[in-house]
Amino acid sequence: MSVALNLRDVSVQFGAHLALQGVNVSMQAGERVALVGANGSGKSTLLRVAHGLLKVSHGHVSVARDVTQAMVFQRPHMLRSSVLRFVVWGLWLQGTPWRDAHVRAMQALERVGLQDMAERSARALSGGQQQRLALARAWALQPNFVLLDEPTSSLDPHAKREVERLLAEWVAASQVSLLFSSHNLGQVKRLATRVIYLESGRVLADLPVDAFFNRPLGDSHPEAHLFLKGELG
Amino acid sequence: MTTFTDTALTALHLLTELDPLLWSIVGRSLWVSVLATAVACSLGVVLGAWLGVARFAGRDVLLTVLNTLLALPSVVVGLLVYLLLSRTGPLGDLGWLFSLKAMVLAQTVLVLPVVTALTRQCVEDAERNHGEQLQSLGVKPWLRSVLLAWDERYALLTVLIAAFGRAISEVGAVMVVGGNIEGFTRVMTTAIALETSKGDLPLALALGLVLMSVVLMLNVCISALRRWRQRMDGSGTDPVQGVLV
Numbered sequence: 001m002s003v004a005l006n007l008r009d010v011s012v013q014f015g016a017h018l019a020l021q022g023v024n025v026s027m028q029a030g031e032r033v034a035l036v037g038a039n040g041s042g043k044s045t046l047l048r049v050a051h052g053l054l055k056v057s058h059g060h061v062s063v064a065r066d067v068t069q070a071m072v073f074q075r076p077h078m079l080r081s082s083v084l085r086f087v088v089w090g091l092w093l094q095g096t097p098w099r100d101a102h103v104r105a106m107q108a109l110e111r112v113g114l115q116d117m118a119e120r121s122a123r124a125l126s127g128g129q130q131q132r133l134a135l136a137r138a139w140a141l142q143p144n145f146v147l148l149d150e151p152t153s154s155l156d157p158h159a160k161r162e163v164e165r166l167l168a169e170w171v172a173a174s175q176v177s178l179l180f181s182s183h184n185l186g187q188v189k190r191l192a193t194r195v196i197y198l199e200s201g202r203v204l205a206d207l208p209v210d211a212f213f214n215r216p217l218g219d220s221h222p223e224a225h226l227f228l229k230g231e232l233g
Numbered sequence: 234m235t236t237f238t239d240t241a242l243t244a245l246h247l248l249t250e251l252d253p254l255l256w257s258i259v260g261r262s263l264w265v266s267v268l269a270t271a272v273a274c275s276l277g278v279v280l281g282a283w284l285g286v287a288r289f290a291g292r293d294v295l296l297t298v299l300n301t302l303l304a305l306p307s308v309v310v311g312l313l314v315y316l317l318l319s320r321t322g323p324l325g326d327l328g329w330l331f332s333l334k335a336m337v338l339a340q341t342v343l344v345l346p347v348v349t350a351l352t353r354q355c356v357e358d359a360e361r362n363h364g365e366q367l368q369s370l371g372v373k374p375w376l377r378s379v380l381l382a383w384d385e386r387y388a389l390l391t392v393l394i395a396a397f398g399r400a401i402s403e404v405g406a407v408m409v410v411g412g413n414i415e416g417f418t419r420v421m422t423t424a425i426a427l428e429t430s431k432g433d434l435p436l437a438l439a440l441g442l443v444l445m446s447v448v449l450m451l452n453v454c455i456s457a458l459r460r461w462r463q464r465m466d467g468s469g470t471d472p473v474q475g476v477l478v
Contacts, residue, residue: 048365051369053365053368053369070369071366071369073365073366073369076366077362077363077366079380079384080383080384080386080387090370093367093370093371093372093376094370094371121465
């Protein structure tokens with residue numbers, strides 16, 4: 001497998017606050033990596049750096065030439081448009097001709113079960129539907145690397161399950177690389193192959209999902225152990 | 234009280250009888266202010282949207298100047314435009330002084346900072362909240378400013394209406410550059426000032442009523458727009474705010 005993303009000694013500073021400190025992360029194509037940690041630990045910053053939305057203060061970020069990324073945000077911004085146009089706009093902005101964009105957008109909407117709402121206002125959708133629509137747009141862009149910033153944190157349990165099911169289908173069908181942040185450890189277990197634990201902008205554990213959840217971390221990664229203990233009760 | 238009642242009755246009479254002098258002044262006022270608002274909005278929305286997204290050295294200074302211009306007294310604008318258009322001024326060759334064109338120019342200068350500053354604020358807020366999601370799609374700043382301005386189009390309609398309200402209700406600038414010439418450059422606000430000083434209160438009051446009606450209509454439009462937008466969006470989020478002009 002080839003390296004899809006490589007962050008070397010990356011630091012990001014906002015004024016006096018260090019959001020990331022000397023982070024080293026490398027991801028192979030097809031890997032599914034979960035970022036976990038408390039609020040303010042640097043998960044979202046790391047995702048934005050990986051997606052090129054934030055410049056690093058120090059270090060180096062490289063993304064493989066054949067990688068095409070799409071990002072799904074915690075609260076997707078719905079353009080003032082119809083559901084269909086929301087996806088079409090995304091495709092058109094990335095260079096897809098308008099007519100082709102319509103066809104691909106409809107296919108994407110069918111995939112997330114929103115085809116019957118194509119002409120409705122995107123802003124009139126529920127939170128879960130909006131997140132499915134954001135997934136549809138990301139899907140339509142046909143990326144091979146998807147970044148998700150707490151994609152289900154603001155959803156009710158039913159919508160959470162629905163979005164997670166769609167994500168699972170997506171990764172199973174296309175071997176897409178996944179880098180996502182989540183507070184839901186059950187979701188991390190189900191979707192990730194590897195877990196990175198962040199605290200105060202530092203990577204304190206980077207382990208396969210099985211090792212992170214099932215092996216004793218007390219001695220090797222005490223901070224991650226405490227986090228897990230706190231989260232799992 | 235009798236004087237007030239008589240004045241009000243005479244004013245209503247002038248309105249209902251479609252007094253040609255009164256309605257010619259009203260028509261001229263609307264024409265000047267609509268044109269000035271259109272020109273100011275064409276320039277101000279583009280400039281404001283760009284300022285909302287662009288980051289460059291000296292931007293903060295530019296924004297401070299722009300916000301200061303919001304409080305520019307209309308007579309000062311009138312004076313500046315007068316100096317520009319006077320025979321010895323840089324635009325003196327145009328021969329616009331004491332014409333409707335000069336009044337349109339003065340109101341445009343007066344309203345342009347309002348449109349630019351409000352549009353900038355509106356687009357900058359949108360950029361802060363959603364800009365990175367457009368960036369994520371690879372959208373460059375200039376296109377982002379266009380998209381965000383389009384996405385905020387209902388809020389910008391409110392800006393347009395506020396700008397029109399500022400234009401039609403100002404008196405100083407058009408008085409200075411237009412000269413308040415009867416049948417030529419006399420508009421509602423300058424006529425109200427003149428007729429009041431002459432003691433022709435019914436005409437002044439009738440014009441005042443029309444002016445108030447125009448402002449009232451603007452606020453009715455904003456309310457209707459807000460209700461329509463909420464219905465279209467299926468929610469009451471981020472409503473268009475009414476403006477008092």
